[in-house]
Amino acid sequence: MLQVLDAPAVRRWSRLAAETLGRARREIDALNVFPVPDGDTGTNLHLTMLSAAEALDELPADADTATTWQAFARGALLGARGNSGVIVSQALRGLAEVLRTAEGRGADLGRGLVRAAELAREAVARPVEGTVLSVLTAAAGAVRGLSADLAAVAGKAAEEARAALRRTPGQLDVLARSGVVDAGGAGLALILESLAAVVTGSYPGRPDVPAPARGTMPGPVAEPQGGPCYEVMYLLDAGADAVGRLRRELDALGDSLVVVGGDDLWNVHVHVDDAGAAIEAGMAAGRPHRIRVTYLGGPGHTHPPARRRGVVAVAAGPALGAVFGQAGAVVVRREPGSSPPLAAVLAAIREAGSEVAVLPNDDGTREVATAAAEIAREEGLTVAVLPTRASVQGLAALAVHDPLRRFDDDVVAMTEAAAHTRHGHVWVADREVMTSAGLVAPGDVLGVVDGDAAVVGADVTGVAIEIVRRMMTPASELVTMLEGAGAPPGLAGAVRDHLAEERPDVEVVVYEGGQGGYPLLVGVE
Helix, strand or coil, X not given: CCCCCCHHHHHHHHHHHHHHHHHHHHHHHCCCCCCCCCCCHHHHHHHHHHHHHHHHHCCCCCCCHHHHHHHHHHHHHHHCCHHHHHHHHHHXXXXXXXXXXXCCCHHHHHHHHHHHHHHHHHHECCCCCCXXXXXXXXXXXXXXXXXXXXXXXXXXXXXXXXXXXXXHHHCCHHHHHHXXXXXXXXXXXXXXXXXXXXXXXXXXXXCCCCCCCCCCCCCCCCCCCCCCCEEEEEEEECCHHHHHHHHHHHHHHEEEEEEEEECCEEEEEEEECCHHHHHHHHHHHCEEEEEEEEECXXXXXXXXXXXXXXXXXXXXXXXXXXXXXXXXXXXXXXXXXXXXXXXXXXXHHHHHCCEEEEECCCHHHHHHHHHHHHHHHHCCCEEEECCCCCHHHHHHHHHCCCCCCCHHHHHHHHHHHHHCCEEEEEEECCCCEEECCEEECCCCEEEEECCEEEEEECCHHHHHHHHHHHHCCCCCCEEEEEECCCCCCCXXXXXXXXXXXHCCCCEEEEEECCCCCCCEEEEEC
16 A cells, blocks of 8 residues: 555556546446537547556656656646546646645645646636536545545545536536436546555456446437537647636637646637637637647538539739639638638638648648648548648649549649749848848848758849759759749849750749749749
């Protein structure tokens, strides 16, 4: 019997809890009727705890207790799934806050559970009784201030969690009508029982999950409730002030809002009708990533169009947009230096067809395109976001697009065409910048190749010729140039004349790109 909850014990608990939830996953899923009857709470809790356990597996064997608790909580935060999984991850964060610097005795565990319940409840915008929150609060209340050994505290918390779970149908009408206990609470009870088992060395057999009153494992028994259409989740890099504003904005957009985390990393969960607005709110607050959108059902669902292949291309400026449009793409305009609205990208995907390749053509636009693709996939569309970092790569991809080819094969061909296209541009500096090619003063001309500063000069044409020379290889076959709105007269022609002398074997194509800020964009295939 353990006297302290040390690092090895935390490792054993994480693994046992994940394994127990894995065995009980289907039975917990069958209880899932709140907040929506989507039958995945057991699966989400299993994946959350598995992520926490795997984070500990990556630590050195001799990692200390503080490091172990921090990794445990962070692993749960990064892998949290669904409403209950996000809440449980915050509970583990509360435990870690207390126990990473404590001895890990009984009283310490009691204080940790109290903190876990506080943080979990604070994370939920509109707490509802009869849920995992009620079970956690009851368990923490039972051991608050308890002066006893570790086994007694762990056992008391698990015992009260089980009793609180049985009370949940009396606290929440939808549970009573469906003849079930709360699914999230059932998962939490197993997590706390796994802790007690590790501490006492007494391991139970098959996980005890109360079966629905209306038969054995029938799946969710409640009728679908009216409510938002989408579950949106993402990790968010942002400061605490920005997250405070985000909470208020998301609370006005939907329900089941849970935001957990800290130290500028957060896990955001919300149910909304407008998934795009929820993601854009995150983009305004910081940097969302690992975006997941799940369709929950409801009046906002749109059915995909008849099977049809299409391409969406993001373009900076009307002339460049016309080039993509003439090549057959549905075009989304963006202002130079900014990303397009998510709603515009999503609308373009829906317009393009049911199988859509998206060409972001800019590193900053890729996140928006990925978020729009997640939403579109939940509506039944097949969407691939290609890794095009420049407009010339997008044009190369679009040139090999074949709507008669299998979609996956078409995406591979377009991706390969983009990857084999080196990209460069010329920029006339409007401010002082230190680059890998040296200091660039206002008025200097900078040539960039594949995202890296390559040449600094005083003449736009000279720099343009030099970067094209550096981009060429013996295997180069095609040079594509897009002249910008502020390009000196004859810029692309001068580069073409140079190539005619140096590489007469290479085909040269020039478009009126009309982009602002860059006199010339260049692609070499």
